[in-house]
Amino acid sequence: MNPWLAPLLALAVAASAAAGAEPVKFSDALYAKFQDARCLQCHQFNSRRSNGRAWTSHRTRYLCENCHKPALTGLLGGEWMAPxxxxxxxxxxxxxxxxxxxxxxxPTGDKAEVLSHHLLTDSRVLWAIKSGMTPAGRRPTMPGGYDEWARDVRAWVADGMICD
Structure with a gap:
């Protein structure tokens, strides 16, 4: 048997399996992560419906950086904010x-590009995944860490951002 045949056959089988793989869906890859406290805490911050912190303990939300200082959060001045x-x-x-x-x-533009930028490079998202430091101490970061998060985001975007 040709010594190159076995590796080529294995590669062909792997490529065939990958080509027939199911596309990555939001529900499978990212939904549980979006439900993590680190994401929800910011995304519900200004929401009356969810009794976000802007309506309870953080009523002076325009003075965020008085406590959430760049030296503590790692964010540049003016970046500590919620949707x-x-x-x-x-x-x-x-x-x-x-x-x-x-x-x-x-926001307007290429949705895949805008979402990828926010989810993979936005300093607030990176804070939730990598740091979690607050004036009250370090909060648990997102399970799986950045490598798993980036892998799942990239796969979901590459497969067309399917919402099932």
Whole structure:
């Protein structure tokens, strides 16, 4: 048997299996992560519906950096903020509803590019995944860490951002 045949056959089988793989769906790859406290805490911050912190303990929300200083959070000045109003509060939503909300309310432009940028490079998202440091101490970061998060986001975007 040709010594190159076995590796080529294995590669062909792997490529065939990958080509027939199911596309990555939001419900499978990202929904549980979006329900993590680190995501919800910011995304419901300004939401009356979810009794976000802007309506309870953080009423002086315009003075955020008095406590959440750049030296503590690692963010540049002016970056410590939460989404406005209820526009991005997906608390209690199903996977499909959450996915449709984030796609619908993503700013104009190439949605895949805008979402990828926010989910993979936005300093606030990176804070939730890598740091979690607050004036009250370090909060648990998102399970799985950045590598798992980035892998899942990239796969979901590459497969067309399917909301099922």
């Amino acid at each position: 406005p109003g209820e526009k991005m509060d997906y608390t209690g939503y199903s996977a499909r509803e959450t996915c449709e909300l984030i796609k619908r309310n993503t």
